[in-house]
Structures are given as structure tokens and as C-alpha cells.
Amino acid sequence: MGQQGSRIKVTESDKAMLQLKMAKDELHRYSRRTENLIGVERAELRTLCIKLKGKQLKQDNRARLLLKRIHYQERLLEQCSDQIINLETMVQSIEFKLIEKKFIDGLQKGNQLLKKLNVELNLEKVESIMDTAAEQIEIQREIDDALSNAVVGSTINDEVDRELEQLDREVNGTKETAPGVQDRLDQLPSTKELGELKASEPEKENGESQKETPKEEPLLA
Amino acid sequence: MTLETPQIYKFPPLYTPQTNKLIRKQQLQTWESIILQTCAQLSKWCINKNGKIYDQSTGELLISIFENPEIQRACSLEFQQEIWAYMLQNETALQLKESEDSNMIAIFWESLDSWSSTILEWCETSGKLNQVITIYEICESDENTNCKFYGMPSSFCLLVLHRLVDRNRATLLKDQGKIVGVKIV
Numbered sequence: 001m002g003q004q005g006s007r008i009k010v011t012e013s014d015k016a017m018l019q020l021k022m023a024k025d026e027l028h029r030y031s032r033r034t035e036n037l038i039g040v041e042r043a044e045l046r047t048l049c050i051k052l053k054g055k056q057l058k059q060d061n062r063a064r065l066l067l068k069r070i071h072y073q074e075r076l077l078e079q080c081s082d083q084i085i086n087l088e089t090m091v092q093s094i095e096f097k098l099i100e101k102k103f104i105d106g107l108q109k110g111n112q113l114l115k116k117l118n119v120e121l122n123l124e125k126v127e128s129i130m131d132t133a134a135e136q137i138e139i140q141r142e143i144d145d146a147l148s149n150a151v152v153g154s155t156i157n158d159e160v161d162r163e164l165e166q167l168d169r170e171v172n173g174t175k176e177t178a179p180g181v182q183d184r185l186d187q188l189p190s191t192k193e194l195g196e197l198k199a200s201e202p203e204k205e206n207g208e209s210q211k212e213t214p215k216e217e218p219l220l221a
Numbered sequence: 222m223t224l225e226t227p228q229i230y231k232f233p234p235l236y237t238p239q240t241n242k243l244i245r246k247q248q249l250q251t252w253e254s255i256i257l258q259t260c261a262q263l264s265k266w267c268i269n270k271n272g273k274i275y276d277q278s279t280g281e282l283l284i285s286i287f288e289n290p291e292i293q294r295a296c297s298l299e300f301q302q303e304i305w306a307y308m309l310q311n312e313t314a315l316q317l318k319e320s321e322d323s324n325m326i327a328i329f330w331e332s333l334d335s336w337s338s339t340i341l342e343w344c345e346t347s348g349k350l351n352q353v354i355t356i357y358e359i360c361e362s363d364e365n366t367n368c369k370f371y372g373m374p375s376s377f378c379l380l381v382l383h384r385l386v387d388r389n390r391a392t393l394l395k396d397q398g399k400i401v402g403v404k405i406v
Contacts, residue, residue: 008392008406017353018394018402025357095352 017094024087031080034073041070230255236287236294238303249307256304257313259286261330264369266377267317270324272301277374317376327377337384339369344405353394355402356382 045066049057057063229235229251239245259274260266267275272287287296287304296304305326308314317325331339340359344350347364359365360373370378382403385391394402 008389008404010392010394010404014353014394014404018355018396021353021355021358022396022401025355025361028361028363029357 013094013098017091020087020091020094024084024091027080027084027087031077031084034077034080038070038073038077041066041073045070227255227258230289231292233292233294236289236296236300238297238300249304252304253308253311253313256286256308256328257330260328264372265328266372266374267325267327270301270305270326271298272296275325275374277372315380325376327380333381333384336370336381337388340381341385341390341405343368343370349405351404351406353402353404356400359403 045063048060048063048066052060052063235248235251239248256268260268263274265274266277268286269275269282272285273282274284274286275281276283285295287301289295305314308326308328309316313329315327315329317327329336343359343365344354356375356378360370360375360378365371370381373381379393379400382391382393385403385405386393391403391405393400394404396402
């Protein structure tokens with residue numbers, strides 16, 4: 001069906017929908033026609049009303065007929081609009097159902113894909129992959145160790161230690177005791193044998209201070 | 222019917238074919254623009270061969286565009302035919318064959334391409350893509366009263382839809398041998 005060469009598919013549901021919409025259009029057309037008719041008849045009644053007055057109008061068969069017709073057609077119009085609403089709700093619910101169908105289809109496709117992916121990713125495979133990965137990491141670590149040990153041998157480490165010691169002595173040692181000074185300090189008589197100094201013996205202190213001065217002289221010099 | 226017509230519409234020599242070739246051509250152009258303008262103003266799509274404007278809502282024919290009672294002038298039949306021939310050649314008019322009245326001529330105050338784009342745009346904005354739409358729904362539906370193409374005769378609408386079919390954007394749906402619906406994607 002449709003034009004040749006067009007790639008758009010027309011499904012059965014499309015055809016059914018077309019029928020539905022055509023029925024709706026027909027009702028729409030009918031209601032419009034009836035509306036026009038009522039308008040015309042009302043105008044006619046009005047002119048009759050102007051022509052005939054009071055009792056005459058009531059007795060006039062034509063006026064009575066017109067009014068009856070108008071009422072009848074109005075009832076029809078009402079029915080017609082009800083039916084239009086019915087059809088419209090139907091069309092809308094069908095359209096919504098179609099969307100729902102698409103949604104379900106999408107969901108199903110997604111589900112299938114997920115299943116397929118899960119089959120590919122079974123537990124055993126994952127475990128074995130994880131195991132081999134761990135093994136490889138272990139091997140890598142061993143290799144790293146071996147490499148660092150082999151190249152930077154113990155001799156270099158010793159040398160580094162020695163150099164660092166020397167550097168430490170050079171930098172920090174001079175401040176505390178310069179080499180040579182410690183030796184001379186050791187040659188000096190020890191103060192350990194002397195008793196503790198007492199603040200209440202000023203004479204002794206004087207005597208000792210005389211003794212101590214030559215001791216410290218070489219230090220100050 | 223109040224019509225805003227250009228000043229030249231009241232100019233009597235416009236209604237008699239001029240002998241001078243250059244002026245004649247100018248005359249035809251003027252007639253073309255008058256017809257296009259009038260149709261656009263009144264949102265009418267078809268004109269009878271005698272220049273009577275077709276009122277699609279009542280199905281009646283209005284007064285002829287080729288007659289101007291104000292200055293009591295009218296175009297002769299031969300001159301009318303010449304004007305139509307000129308417009309058909311310019312593709313601003315098209316003889317309707319499928320129409321019930323073969324005397325009808327469609328007037329394109331907007332090109333067919335432009336109309337087809339308008340309808341396509343309408344479908345896109347109102348979410349009617351990929352749905353079955355009846356031609357009656359496009360032209361007459363109450364929800365389209367504000368659309369430019371509201372009231373378009375179905376034969377005219379078909380011309381526009383054929384354009385969309387050519388562009389592979391639409392499929393026409395037939396019922397009992399008559400095209401009644403369309404599916405636009």
C-alpha cells in the first residue's frame with residue numbers, strides 16, 4: 001500500500017488507526033453540518049417570529065416544526081460530540097499503548113543484552129583471570145627486587161654509608177668537639193676526685209678557682 | 222468581503238490586453254501579483270477558471286477577481302486564459318485534475334515546498350510524527366484553527382503531501398481507492 005518507492009512501512013495497526021480517525025472525522029464533519037443547520041433554522045424561526053406575533057406564532061405549524069427540528073438536532077449534536085470524545089479517548093489510549101509497547105520492547109532488548117554479557121562474564125573465567133593477574137603482579141614484584149639488588153650491590157651501599165658518616169662528622173662534629181680538642185681534654189686531670197662544690201665554703205672555692213684557672217686556660221686559648 | 226486591492230486594480234486599462242509586448246508582460250505580472258496577494262489575504266487556495274474565488278468552508282464561489290464592478294470593467298475570457306497560462310508557466314498556479322471540479326486552479330501564494338515544510342514542522346511540533354493522520358485532520362481539525370494551512374482544500378493538501386512523499390518523508394494511505402490519510406516520519 002502507499003506510494004511506490006517509499007520506505008515507510010504501513011502496519012495493520014496503522015490501517016486500523018486510519019479507520020478510527022476516519023470515523024472521527026466523519027463525526028466531526030457531521031457535527032459541523034448539524035451546527036450550521038441549527039444556525040440556519042434558528043435564523044428562520046426568528047424571521048417567522050418577527051412576522052407572526054403572539055398567538056399566531058403559537059398556532060403556526062411551521063414555527064412548531066422548526067422548533068422541534070432544532071431540539072431534535074441539538075440532541076443529535078450532543079450525542080455526536082459524546083461519540084467524538086469517546087473516539088478521541090480511544091485514539092489517545094491506543095497511542096499511549098503503542099508507546100508502552102515500545103517501552104517494553106526496549107526493556108526486553110536490554111535484558112537480553114545483559115544476559116548475553118553475563119554469559120560471557122562467568123565466574124570461573126573471572127576468577128582465573130584474577131588469579132593470573134595476581135600471579136603476574138607477584139612475578140613483577142620479584143623481578144623488581146631482583147633488579148634493584150643486582151645493580152645496586154652491597155659495595156655501593158657500604159660506600160654510601162661511609163660517605164654519609166663522614167659528611168655527618170664534618171657537618172655536626174665540628175660544633176661539639178673539633179678533632180684534637182677532645183684528645184687534649186682527655187689529658188687534663190680529672191675533676192671526678194674532687195668533692196662537690198658547696199656554696200657555704202667560699203674559702204675553698206677561692207683556692208679551687210686558682211687551681212682551675214690554669215686548667216681552663218688552654219681551652220680558652 | 223472587504224478586499225485591500227492595489228491602486229492599479231482600479232485602473233481601467235488593466236482589464237484590456239495591451240498590444241505593446243513590453244506593457245503586456247508588465248500587465249500579466251501585475252495580474253499575477255494581484256491574484257497571489259488576494260488569495261494570501263483571504264487564505265483561499267483555489268480559484269475558478271473564471272476568476273471566482275473558491276470558499277472552501279462553504280463550498281461556494283465568491284465574486285470573480287477578473288471583474289471590478291467599482292469601475293465596471295472585466296477581463297475578456299481570452300485575456301483570462303492568457304493570465305492563467307502565464308501563471309501556470311510560472312508555477313504559481315496549477316490546474317487541479319483530481320478535484321471534483323476540473324475548472325479549479327490552485328494558487329500558490331506560497332510555494333509547494335514551503336507548504337510541505339510548514340506541514341512537516343507542524344507534525345514535529347505537535348508530536349504527530351510516525352502516526353496516521355487523516356487529510357481531513359490536517360485541514361479541518363479544530364486544534365489547527367491557528368495554523369496557516371487551516372481550511373486548505375484536500376486536493377491542495379494532497380499536492381503538498383506528494384512533495385513530502387517525494388522527499389521520502391511520508392506515505393499516503395488509501396481507503397477504497399481514495400487517499401485519505403498520511404503517515405509522516
